[in-house]
Amino acid sequence: MLSQKNIEIVKSTAPILEARGIDITTVFYKNLFTDHPELLHIFNHSNQKQGRQQTALANAVYAAAQNIDQLHTILPVVKQIGHKHRSLGVRAEHYPIVGEHLLRAIKEVLGDAATDSIISAWADAYGVIADAFIGVEKELYKQARSQKAGFADFKPFIVSKKVKESDVITSFYLEPEDGGDVPEYDAGQYISVRLNIPGETYSHIRQYSLSSAHHPNFFRISVKREGKGTVSAYLHDHLKLGDRLEVSAPAGDFVLNQETTPLVLISGGVGITPMMSMLETAYRNQPSRPVSFIHASRNEAVLPFKGEVKRMIQGHDEGKCSFVYGTLALSEDQLEGDGSDYYVCGPVPFMKAVIERLKHLGVPVDRIHYEFFGPGLDLAGV
Numbered sequence: 001m002l003s004q005k006n007i008e009i010v011k012s013t014a015p016i017l018e019a020r021g022i023d024i025t026t027v028f029y030k031n032l033f034t035d036h037p038e039l040l041h042i043f044n045h046s047n048q049k050q051g052r053q054q055t056a057l058a059n060a061v062y063a064a065a066q067n068i069d070q071l072h073t074i075l076p077v078v079k080q081i082g083h084k085h086r087s088l089g090v091r092a093e094h095y096p097i098v099g100e101h102l103l104r105a106i107k108e109v110l111g112d113a114a115t116d117s118i119i120s121a122w123a124d125a126y127g128v129i130a131d132a133f134i135g136v137e138k139e140l141y142k143q144a145r146s147q148k149a150g151f152a153d154f155k156p157f158i159v160s161k162k163v164k165e166s167d168v169i170t171s172f173y174l175e176p177e178d179g180g181d182v183p184e185y186d187a188g189q190y191i192s193v194r195l196n197i198p199g200e201t202y203s204h205i206r207q208y209s210l211s212s213a214h215h216p217n218f219f220r221i222s223v224k225r226e227g228k229g230t231v232s233a234y235l236h237d238h239l240k241l242g243d244r245l246e247v248s249a250p251a252g253d254f255v256l257n258q259e260t261t262p263l264v265l266i267s268g269g270v271g272i273t274p275m276m277s278m279l280e281t282a283y284r285n286q287p288s289r290p291v292s293f294i295h296a297s298r299n300e301a302v303l304p305f306k307g308e309v310k311r312m313i314q315g316h317d318e319g320k321c322s323f324v325y326g327t328l329a330l331s332e333d334q335l336e337g338d339g340s341d342y343y344v345c346g347p348v349p350f351m352k353a354v355i356e357r358l359k360h361l362g363v364p365v366d367r368i369h370y371e372f373f374g375p376g377l378d379l380a381g382v
């Protein structure tokens, strides 16, 4: 329990830490990886190099600290990050390490301005925030383990099929090496894939949405080639049938609801992947639920799954689909009636534009479901 005094200190100093965010984060990661190089197996070191992910973790701590006396209000976001942490293999014992390095970095950057009472208030606050995450993650590990065919850590899988879906997207079918089944999952969830690339010291972990409904004996992911020297390029160019990689159990809370309301699935680019799982799942389990599938791609060459979507839509009692090349300009007649659910996934600018447009067209916010791809936004921004 935090004292009122410490709550006040933390709340009043959070904006100062946020303003020095980049400096603190840079020092934090540098020291963290010097003292604990083994954590480079978990963190995305390409993102570190590009600096994109740099501030997400620390910003989330500051944002949580500003809500320290009402942490329950940010619980949905803690859960969302908790899913990601669980899928990466983050453990309770990692929290004190991160906490210690964050405090050290704050002290190093702020110097004398970071008085003992400020540091001690932040240590208390970090402890409370970490406990909230640890509690959520413990529950998620338990759920993953207790499910039929479930597992809590990474497990070896074999590539059983590789299908080129477009000029830039290839699907990989992954089967458990032990010949067992894969656990059930909700449409929209993702898995983490851990790869050891020959010649590289640290493993790489990446998240990919599952791009089909649940099938008992395989996971399907569909990966966009991002550029030379990236993990996705390695998957496209080097990973072949029979190769082994490690996979963690499905995670994520951007999932298809079970209601019977009309469903509008809107995606841009590789954001189509969770929508494929949602479409197939709705097609299989809720054949009379109206579904409208709307997708925007740069051009036909990079567009995957057109045939697969059309086949499913034709088999659906009330289905329709439209494919757009270039910018998506949603019109009123593409909306379904009151109470419809809209699921949106794609690059950040695409999503922002679509969400804005849906709101402008009068769709209630609680009917718009979305997930940002790539490094997550900080707590305050979600």
Ligand code: HEM
Binding pocket: 039, 042, 043, 044, 045, 047, 053, 056, 057, 058, 060, 061, 064, 081, 084, 085, 088, 090, 091, 094, 095, 096, 098, 129, 130, 133, 374, 375, 376, 377, 378, 379
């Ligand atoms: C990602 C917050 C502790 C490892 C993230 C993200 C946030 C966050 C906001 C981005 C989520 C996304 O991309 O969707 C926090 C907070 C923590 C905490 C507030 C403490 C209270 C930890 C710990 C570890 C860890 C203890 C393990 C050592 C990671 C990793 C990622 C991540 C590996 C993925 C991004 C990357 O690879 O750089 N965390 N985190 N986090 N977190 Fe945490």
